[in-house]
Amino acid sequence: MKKGYDVLDVATWFIYKTNEGKKELQAINDDTEVYEGLTHLKLEKLLYFAQGISLSKNNKVLFKEDIEAWVHGPVIREVFKQFSHKGRSEITLEDAPRGVEAIRKLELDNEARDVLNVTYDNFAIYTAWQLRNMTHEIGSPWYETYEPNKNKKISTALIKEYFDREIME
Numbered sequence: 001m002k003k004g005y006d007v008l009d010v011a012t013w014f015i016y017k018t019n020e021g022k023k024e025l026q027a028i029n030d031d032t033e034v035y036e037g038l039t040h041l042k043l044e045k046l047l048y049f050a051q052g053i054s055l056s057k058n059n060k061v062l063f064k065e066d067i068e069a070w071v072h073g074p075v076i077r078e079v080f081k082q083f084s085h086k087g088r089s090e091i092t093l094e095d096a097p098r099g100v101e102a103i104r105k106l107e108l109d110n111e112a113r114d115v116l117n118v119t120y121d122n123f124a125i126y127t128a129w130q131l132r133n134m135t136h137e138i139g140s141p142w143y144e145t146y147e148p149n150k151n152k153k154i155s156t157a158l159i160k161e162y163f164d165r166e167i168m169e
Contacts, residue, residue, distance in 0.1 A: 003064060005062060005063050008097040012103060018038040042131060043079065047079060052141075053119055053168065057111075067154045069142050069146040074141070074142050139162070140162060
């Protein structure tokens, strides 16, 4: 089943999309909107939700890298290596690991674009900690896989089955 995009291309899409949304809020001078920027933790969770939505909706992975069950939820090791130094700080355009070519490639793929937009529209509204708590629900792929200090791979079959049953129903 593996193919998919490079996860850092997908991460770049989320960074640009978040920046675009932030500019829109600034343009309409909406200072009442509670806005949490894209942190490393939030990015990891958005990528997890995007993968699950792709598996459920299109029956294929969005990105090829494995998702692992870490203490604070699903993590993609490559994304951790790239962004963990940011801590709780906002990831900005300057931090994007790829350029606009990666975004164009994703935007030209109707299935990928739809998955990313559904993910962003439905999950980017939550804080990193809210998303983290969603991944920890009893019966979730993280819950079923996590063992302390193990960082075990969460199977795509388990993610797909959960998203079919609980998220995309």
